[in-house]
Structure formats: C-alpha cells, structure tokens
Amino acid sequence: MKRLRQVLAAAIAPLAIIASVSGAYSQDAPIEVTIGWAPPDVSGVFKTATDFFEKSAADAKGKGFDVKIITSTGQGHDIAQQVNAIDDLIQQQVDVIAVSPADVNSVKPALRRAKEAGIGVIVVNLLEPIEGLEVDSYIGYDNTVAAEVSASAVADYFGAPGVLGAGDKLDVKPETYLDRAFWKENFDKLTPEQKAAIKAKGVIIEGVSGNFYSNTRLTGFRNVSKDFPGIEIVGAPCAGDWKREKGTNCAEDFLQAHDDIDFIWAASNEMGLGAMLAAQNAGRLETASDGVKVGDGKVAIFTNDVTPESVDRIAEGKLIGETTHGFADWGWYGTKIAVEIACKQDVEKIFDIRPRTVEINNARLFYPDPKLEQIDWATMRANCKK
Structure with a gap:
C-alpha cells in the first residue's frame, strides 16, 4: 500500500507542476480586449478622439492587456453608414462598442442588437440618457452647458468681468477651471444696468438645423446671452452642418x-475654423492682440470643441475663445471604461467632462500634451474576470 502511494505521488507531481506553471502563465498573460469605435466622421474632433483611443490602448500594452481598436470609417455624419458600421462591429464580435451618434434615434436599434449579442455599449459625446436603450456608460458633457460657457466667454470679451477682452480682469491662474460655475459666480455680481451696458452684435452658425446637438447648443447660448440685453444676435442662425466648408460659406454670407x-459664434470647431478663414480673407478678423473695438467692422470668432489645430489658432490669437468638449478625454478614458466593461467590472455610468473655456493664456494646457490622469492598468488586470 505504501509503495502504491509513492507511485501515485510520483505520477501526480509533474502534473501539479504543469498546473502551477499554467496557472501562473494565464494570470500573467495579457488579456485581449477588442473595442469597436464608431464615430460619425473620422476628421476634425473625431480624429482627435480616435488618436486618444489608440494612445490609451498603447498605454495598456505591457501592463496586462492587449487592446485592439477597430475604428469605422464614417464620413460626413452619414446616419445609414454609421448604423451599418455598428452592425459590422457586431458581426466581428467585438467586446465593446463606443459610438458618438450622428442621430440618437437612428442608432438605437443597432445598439440594441449589440446588447442582445452580449456586447458592451458606450455612448460618447452625450450625457443625456437615451430612452429605451441600455447603455453601460456615457462619456461626454452637457451640450446646453457647453454653449452656456461659450456665451459666457462672449459676454466676458465684451465687458463682463473675467479673463478676456474689455471687462475687469480677474486674477486667475492659467489652470483655473473656466467652467459655467466660474462664469456664473462672477456674472451674478453684476447689476441689471451693468449687464445692459455690455454691447455687441453677433451672428450664429449652428450645426444641422433641428438636430439634437444643434438645438441644445442654441438653447445654451441663448440661456446666457438673454441676460445681457446689449448683446444682440442679428438674424437667424445659418446651418453649417458641422462642416468647415459650409461654416466658411455661412460666415461669408454674414460678412x-x-x-x-x-x-461670430460657431457651434462647432470645424465651422469656427471656417468662419475664422472667411473673416481673415475679408480682412475683418479681430485677433487677441487687436483689443476690443465694437462697431469697427472687425469680427471676433468664438466656437466649441477644441482640437490640436484650433489650440494653435487660439495660441496665435486668431480664435478668441473656444469651449472644450474633451475629445482627448473621450478616447483616453473611453478605452479604460471599455476594458472595465469587458472585464465585468463596475464602471461610471456617467463620465462628465465639464466644458470650460480655452483662451490664449491657457491654450497650451490642452494640446499638444493634454493633462490626463494615468490609468491603473495593473489593478484592472488583477481584478479582470474576462
């Protein structure tokens, strides 16, 4: 009997060693995660977001994960093309799909199909919950608040207290978070008479007329500008469809x-850069070094989004103020949240990127090296249940 036990022990020992080695290997081996990224376009702001999805995936390499980003090649906010791209990602059996909807209602059926296939869903560029759709996480900002920040920068430039233009300059450091709360705190100190004394005439270039994003941004801008009766919006908004060429055309018509x-306030970066070019070509672009001169025919450009290109123009003084929507954050943290979803970990249901003003004094805090928190991939790997 003793001899039998010795024989069995000798036979089992190598198997135990193999199991131990195999267990150690599986624990240390990188976990593969495939993320499908379906933007409505791959240029401008979405190029920036895409770059940072890739940067975050590269950052995870060698830290417990092998993350692959499959980016659909959307063009021109084509809704049908985006729906087809989502269906294609479902067929490829990706782990998570991140999407910035060209139109919210149009992508809902495709995203439902993704959830039915067991694929995680992240909606980017939106915080408002989509009715009737299960979403794992929203990454974005409040579009209404973003436009309120833009209108606040306009009011500041033309005389309200702040960091721009003609009003009283506040003693703030470049890293001060110039969000809606910052502006509101200072504007609330003004009397109605002081607000009425701030005067300027302007025009608006909106996105796709009637589109959710366009409507909410128009609402936000008006929420603030109505408190300054001397800031007059001339005529109806011109629809630039989020495109630089159309933004240029709108600006030319206005000029x-x-x-x-x-x-000119353009509701997006591409349209704003187009408006800047139109004003520059007409010899009417007001730069940060010119100083505020109401009624002299020069035009200050304000816009929304913030990309590496527009930061360069802000640093040059050609764009006066732009509201950042955090496109680097979309990609950097979007990859992180997608990996957490794939690993069956708890994720933030709402990841709020608070919109804030970018201007000549703080522009270089955003690009080329935006300040982003390091991701603890090792802890995520240790807790991953994929």
Whole structure:
C-alpha cells in the first residue's frame, strides 16, 4: 500500500507542476480586449478622439492587456453608414462598442442588437440618457452647458468681468477651471444696468438645423446671452452642418450682409475654423492682440470643441475663445471604461467632462500634451474576470 502511494505521488507531481506553471502563465498573460469605435466622421474632433483611443490602448500594452481598436470609417455624419458600421462591429464580435451618434434615434436599434449579442455599449459625446436603450456608460458633457460657457466667454470679451477682452480682469491662474460655475459666480455680481451696458452684435452658425446637438447648443447660448440685453444676435442662425466648408460659406454670407457685426459664434470647431478663414480673407478678423473695438467692422470668432489645430489658432490669437468638449478625454478614458466593461467590472455610468473655456493664456494646457490622469492598468488586470 505504501509503495502504491509513492507511485501515485510520483505520477501526480509533474502534473501539479504543469498546473502551477499554467496557472501562473494565464494570470500573467495579457488579456485581449477588442473595442469597436464608431464615430460619425473620422476628421476634425473625431480624429482627435480616435488618436486618444489608440494612445490609451498603447498605454495598456505591457501592463496586462492587449487592446485592439477597430475604428469605422464614417464620413460626413452619414446616419445609414454609421448604423451599418455598428452592425459590422457586431458581426466581428467585438467586446465593446463606443459610438458618438450622428442621430440618437437612428442608432438605437443597432445598439440594441449589440446588447442582445452580449456586447458592451458606450455612448460618447452625450450625457443625456437615451430612452429605451441600455447603455453601460456615457462619456461626454452637457451640450446646453457647453454653449452656456461659450456665451459666457462672449459676454466676458465684451465687458463682463473675467479673463478676456474689455471687462475687469480677474486674477486667475492659467489652470483655473473656466467652467459655467466660474462664469456664473462672477456674472451674478453684476447689476441689471451693468449687464445692459455690455454691447455687441453677433451672428450664429449652428450645426444641422433641428438636430439634437444643434438645438441644445442654441438653447445654451441663448440661456446666457438673454441676460445681457446689449448683446444682440442679428438674424437667424445659418446651418453649417458641422462642416468647415459650409461654416466658411455661412460666415461669408454674414460678412457680406453685415458690416457692423462684432462676433461670430460657431457651434462647432470645424465651422469656427471656417468662419475664422472667411473673416481673415475679408480682412475683418479681430485677433487677441487687436483689443476690443465694437462697431469697427472687425469680427471676433468664438466656437466649441477644441482640437490640436484650433489650440494653435487660439495660441496665435486668431480664435478668441473656444469651449472644450474633451475629445482627448473621450478616447483616453473611453478605452479604460471599455476594458472595465469587458472585464465585468463596475464602471461610471456617467463620465462628465465639464466644458470650460480655452483662451490664449491657457491654450497650451490642452494640446499638444493634454493633462490626463494615468490609468491603473495593473489593478484592472488583477481584478479582470474576462
């Protein structure tokens, strides 16, 4: 009997060693995660977001994960193309799909199909919950608040207290978070008479007329500008469809029609850069070094989004103020949250990127090296249940 036990022990020992080695290997081996990223376009702001999805995936390499990003090649906010891209990602059996909807209602059926296939869903560029759709996480900002920040920068430039233009300059450091709360705190100190004394004429270039994003940004801008009765919006918004060429065309039409406007607010970065080019070509671009001169025919450009290109223009003084929507954050943290979903870990249901003003004094805090928190991939790997 003793001899039998010795024989069995000798036979089992190598198997135990193999199991031990195998267990150690599986624990240390990188976990593969495939993320499908379906933007409505791959240029401009979405190029920036895509770059940082890739940067975050590269950062995870060698730290317990092998993350692959499959980016669909959307063009021009084509809704049908984006739906087809989502269905294609479902067929490829990715672990998580991140999408910035060209149109919220149109992508809902495709995202439902993703959830039915067991694929995680992240909605980017939106915080407002989509009714009737199960979403693992929203990454974005409040579009209304973002436009309120833009209107606040306009009011500051033309005389309200702040960091821009003609008003009282506040003693703030470049890293001060110039969000809606910052502006509101200072504007609430103004009397109605002081607000009425701030005067300027401007025009608006909106996105796709009637689109959710366009409507909410128009609402936000008006929420603030109505408190400054001397800031007059001339005529109806021109639809630039989020495109630089159309933004240029809108601005050209405005400049030809009005020789006394003081500013253009474009609801997106591409349209804003187009407006800047139109004003520059017309010899009417007001730069940060010119100083505020209401009624002289020069036009200050304000916009929304913030990309490496627009930060360069802000640093040059060609764009006066732009509201950041955190596109680097979308990609950097989007990859992190997608990996957490794939690993069956708890994730933030709402990841709020608070919009804030970017101007000449703080521009270089954003690009080329945005300040982003390091991701603890090792802890995520240790707790991963994939």
